[in-house]
Structure formats: C-alpha cells, structure tokens
Amino acid sequence: MTETVSVKWQNPLIYLLAFSSGFCIMGIELLGGRILAPFFGSSVHIWGSIITVFMLSLSFGYLAGGKLSTKAASLNRYGLIFIFAGIAVLPVAFSSQWIMEAIFLAIEDTRYGSLLASMALFFVPTVILGMISPYSVRLLVTDKDKSGQVAGFLYFVSTLGSALGTIITSFYLVLLFEVNDIIMVFSATLLLLGISAMVFNRLNQQTLNTTQIANQSGTAHE
Amino acid sequence: MNRLFSTLIVGLLLTLIVSLSVSTTVKAKTIHSERSLYRNILVEEKNRLRCLKFNVKSSKTQQSCMLMDDPQRLVFNYTKMLFSSLLINPNPERILIIGLGGGTMSNTLHQIFPDAVITNVEIDPAVIKVARNYFNFFENEKITAVAQDGRIFIKRALIKKQQYDWIILDAFNGDYIPEHLLTKEFLQETQQLLSNNGVLASNTFSVSELYNYESATYKAVFGDFFNVSNNKNSNRIILTSAQALPNSQVIAERATALNKVLLPFNVDIKAIAKQMISTATKQDWPEETPLLTDQYSPANLLNLKN
Numbered sequence: 001m002t003e004t005v006s007v008k009w010q011n012p013l014i015y016l017l018a019f020s021s022g023f024c025i026m027g028i029e030l031l032g033g034r035i036l037a038p039f040f041g042s043s044v045h046i047w048g049s050i051i052t053v054f055m056l057s058l059s060f061g062y063l064a065g066g067k068l069s070t071k072a073a074s075l076n077r078y079g080l081i082f083i084f085a086g087i088a089v090l091p092v093a094f095s096s097q098w099i100m101e102a103i104f105l106a107i108e109d110t111r112y113g114s115l116l117a118s119m120a121l122f123f124v125p126t127v128i129l130g131m132i133s134p135y136s137v138r139l140l141v142t143d144k145d146k147s148g149q150v151a152g153f154l155y156f157v158s159t160l161g162s163a164l165g166t167i168i169t170s171f172y173l174v175l176l177f178e179v180n181d182i183i184m185v186f187s188a189t190l191l192l193l194g195i196s197a198m199v200f201n202r203l204n205q206q207t208l209n210t211t212q213i214a215n216q217s218g219t220a221h222e
Numbered sequence: 223m224n225r226l227f228s229t230l231i232v233g234l235l236l237t238l239i240v241s242l243s244v245s246t247t248v249k250a251k252t253i254h255s256e257r258s259l260y261r262n263i264l265v266e267e268k269n270r271l272r273c274l275k276f277n278v279k280s281s282k283t284q285q286s287c288m289l290m291d292d293p294q295r296l297v298f299n300y301t302k303m304l305f306s307s308l309l310i311n312p313n314p315e316r317i318l319i320i321g322l323g324g325g326t327m328s329n330t331l332h333q334i335f336p337d338a339v340i341t342n343v344e345i346d347p348a349v350i351k352v353a354r355n356y357f358n359f360f361e362n363e364k365i366t367a368v369a370q371d372g373r374i375f376i377k378r379a380l381i382k383k384q385q386y387d388w389i390i391l392d393a394f395n396g397d398y399i400p401e402h403l404l405t406k407e408f409l410q411e412t413q414q415l416l417s418n419n420g421v422l423a424s425n426t427f428s429v430s431e432l433y434n435y436e437s438a439t440y441k442a443v444f445g446d447f448f449n450v451s452n453n454k455n456s457n458r459i460i461l462t463s464a465q466a467l468p469n470s471q472v473i474a475e476r477a478t479a480l481n482k483v484l485l486p487f488n489v490d491i492k493a494i495a496k497q498m499i500s501t502a503t504k505q506d507w508p509e510e511t512p513l514l515t516d517q518y519s520p521a522n523l524l525n526l527k528n
Contacts, residue, residue: 041371
C-alpha cells in the first residue's frame with residue numbers, strides 16, 4: 001500500500017524535475033547570446049558557438065547520466081545531480097565577466113573566442129543537466145514493455161519544458177529582470193528541486209522502513 | 223484624309239499621355255537582391271534615385287540613397303543632420319563610422335576632408351560588397367572598411383589605444399539598433415575612444431518607450447547632449463562630446479563658417495544648427511527612467527510598446 005503511494009508521487013516528481021531541467025537548459029542557452037554579445041558581438045557565429053557547446057555538452061551528459069544510472073540508482077543521487085547543476089550554473093552569473101575578458105584578450109578571432117567562452121561558461125552545467133534525462137528513464141522504467149512509452153513521455157515533458165523556457169525567457173523575463181537575476185533564479189530552482197527530491201527520498205525510506213518493521217513484527221506474532 | 227490625320231493625331235496624343243503617366247508613376251526597379259547572413263539586401267532604382275533597403279516588408283526600412291546624376295548630393299535628412307557634429311568639432315582628422323549602409327557618408331566625408339582617415343565598420347560583408355558595386359563606395363589609403371561587429375571593433379580599438387575625433391553610430395539590424403550597441407557599458411567604451419575634442423553622433427529613430435531609455439542612458443554616460451531633429455521624421459541625432467557642449471553663439475559662428483563648404487552636398491548647416499536642442503534646456507523624458515545595460519537591454523521589446 002505504502003509502496004504504491006510513494007510510486008504514485010515519485011513519478012510525477014521526476015517528470016516535474018525533468019520539465020524544469022529542460023526549462024532551465026534553454027533559458028540559459030538563450031541568455032548565452034546576451035551574455036556573450038558585449039565581448040564577442042552578435043555575428044552569426046556567436047549562435048553557432050553557443051548551440052555547438054550546448055549540443056556537445058548535452059551529448060556527453062546523456063552518456064555520463066546513462067553510465068551513472070547503472071550503479072545504485074536512487075532518487076537521492078538524482079537530487080544530487082540537480083544540486084550540482086544548480087551550483088555549476090552560478091559562475092555564469094558571477095564569473096562570466098573576467099572569464100570573457102581573459103578570452104577576449106587572448107583570442108582575436110571572435111569565432112574561436114566565443115566558442116571557448118561558451119565552453120568555459122556553459123560546458124560543465126550543461127553536461128550535468130544532460131545527465132538528468134537518462135537517469136530519469138532509469139528511475140521511471142519498471143516494465144520493459146513500457147520503456148519506450150516512458151522514455152517518450154519523458155522526452156515530451158522535458159522538451160516541452162525547453163520550449164517554454166525559450167519563449168518565456170525571450171519574451172518576458174528579459175523585459176522584467178537583469179540577465180544575472182534570471183540565471184540565479186534558474187540556479188535556485190535547480191537547487192530547490194534537488195533538495196526536494198532528496199527530502200522526498202528520505203520520507204519514502206522512513207515510511208518503507210516502518211512498514212517493514214511492522215511487517216516483521218507481524219510475522220513474529222504469527 | 224482628314225479623318226486619317228485626326229486619328230493619327232489622337233493616337234499620338236494618347237501614346238504621349240500613356241508614356242508620360244508611365245514615366246511619372248514608374249515603379250522602383252530592383253537592380254540587385256540577395257539574402258546575406260544577416261538580412262535581405264535590396265538595391266532599387268526609381269527616377270534616377272538608387273536606394274539600399276534591408277527587410278523589404280518593414281515600414282521602418284532604414285535606407286541609404288544616392289542620386290545617380292549627382293552622387294555627392296545627400297538625400298536623407300538624418301545624414302544631413304549628422305553634420306551638426308562639425309559644429310562641435312569642425313576639423314575631424316580620424317573618423318569612425320559604425321554601420322556602412324551604402325557608404326555615401328564615407329564618400330562625402332572624404333570629399334570634404336580629403337586628409338581625414340576614415341574607418342568604416344560593417345558587420346555584414348555582403349553590405350560592403352553592395353556598397354562598392356552599386357553605390358560607388360570607394361576605399362583608398364585613407365578609407366578602409368572592416369567587416370566586424372561594431373562593439374568588438376571598439377573594444378579592440380581601445381586596447382590598441384586608438385582615438386577618434388568623430389564617431390558616427392549608424393548601425394541597424396532590420397528592427398532597430400542592435401541591443402548591445404545601446405547599453406551604458408557600450409557608450410562608456412565609445413566615450414573612451416573619443417579624442418580630447420571628439421564628438422559622437424548617434425542616429426536613432428525610436429518613437430516608443432525606448433526613446434526615454436535611450437535618452438536616460440546617454441545622459442548617464444555623457445551628461446547633457448544635443449538632440450538634433452526636425453519634425454518631419456522620427457530620426458533624431460544624439461550629439462555628445464568629450465568636452466562641454468559649445469554655446470549657441472559658438473555654434474552660430476561655426477555654422478556660418480561651414481555653410482559654404484557644405485552647401486554643395488545639400489547640407490544647410492545653418493538650418494540644422496537651429497534644430498539642435500540641448501538637454502540642459504529641454505529634457506523630454508522622465509527623470510527616473512531606468513538605464514539600458516548589458517544586463518538589461520530589451521531594446522527591441524521596448525520598441526514594440528507605444
């Protein structure tokens with residue numbers, strides 16, 4: 001009984017987290033153009049650099065997340081990924097100026113300058129964010145026959161998050177807030193979601209333990 | 223015989239009327255069109271007036287035009303208003319133009335100041351080509367065109383410790399001025415590039431809420447500036463300088479001195495001098511308007527609102 005209750009709430013939580021990570025990834029990618037512009041301009045190749053780095057780091061993230069999910073997969077570790085992502089996003093807001101300035105001084109060609117700057121700012125957080133999708137699949141799939149359906153719904157949810165993250169950031173957030181404030185909200189959201197996953201996991205285990213104890217004592221009485 | 227004659231005459235008259243009406247309502251002929259990395263580029267000609275257009279459908283198509291029979295005669299009011307800069311610095315030796323267009327400004331300035339070094343910065347290499355091929359834009363040992371983002375050029379020029387006596391900001395991306403060329407940080411960089419008696423002229427044309435943001439940002443960086451505009455169109459030149467703005471008497475004297483030089487180019491500098499209003503006497507935006515910064519510069523979105 002308790003197990004069905006926890007599963008009932010665990011899956012929606014995972015979908016919510018996957019949605020939010022999709023939202024944050026594209027929100028950050030969109031702001032990337034704004035962040036790089038003062039040092040590398042608004043030439044076409046700036047978007048080339050940003051999109052390349054995001055695709056590259058997501059691909060590595062998928063690989064790493066899949067690998068990580070083979071060993072002792074748990075909601076606890078899943079939450080930790082979010083916490084690391086939330087922390088890794090922070091340098092985008094706090095250290096971007098000196099990083100970009102150093103790269104601007106070292107590399108004259110804005111193509112390679114913007115590529116390196118995108119790497120320095122976005123590679124680590126996006127790799128970590130990319131780990132979330134395969135890890136979610138691992139936590140969600142219980143039945144081999146339904147694995148495709150589960151993966152499909154997961155992609156649906158996280159890509160929908162990406163679409164909304166793009167449009168809401170570009171249409172409204174940039175009009176209301178400064179770039180760094182938006183980045184910090186993304187970071188805080190990721191941290192909060194990670195913590196809530198870990199708290200949820202702990203509560204789950206407590207109820208699981210008490211039922212186990214109850215079951216054990218039950219058998220003892222028999 | 224008589225009837226034949228009259229039919230002939232009527233026929234001739236008809237042809238004459240038709241051909242006349244055709245020639246007066248002659249449609250602009252597209253001479254060249256291409257899609258570059260950044261925009262659609264269109265060169266049209268109508269009644270011997272050749273124009274460069276970006277973004278065909280937009281009503282705000284910023285263009286550069288040239289009279290084919292009199293190429294040195296400037297067509298647009300805003301280009302003429304840019305010459306108000308000379309009332310602040312009558313003898314610029316190093317000129318920087320951000321946003322090439324057809325290159326007409328560069329050509330004209332070279333005729334007026336043959337010894338001045340003119341650097342044109344244009345993000346789109348296709349525009350530079352079109353300027354060369356269709357608008358007689360020419361380069362020589364004094365005049366160069368660099369294909370680069372304006373902001374990057376200015377940042378690099380600062381490192382090289384270059385200085386300019388006259389900087390003209392005339393960049394346009396199809397909607398408006400690119401957002402990273404409107405911020406406080408960018409204006410500070412540009413300010414550092416001005417020589418001691420340097421002058422900065424920015425061509426702006428916002429009629430929305432953005433007007434206030436723009437004005438507040440320029441004021442925050444440069445202090446009081448001149449708004450140069452006539453009521454006929456939405457263009458306004460923001461004129462700022464490294465030194466304190468000259469008073470109206472100095473301006474009137476310089477206008478008289480320059481008048482003869484500029485008249486052949488269709489620039490009535492005396493009239494333009496009267497269109498200059500200092501923000502010290504008339505500030506036409508609310509005091510508490512936020513500034514545009516690298517962190518907050520949704521210029522295009524602000525420009526949508528009215």
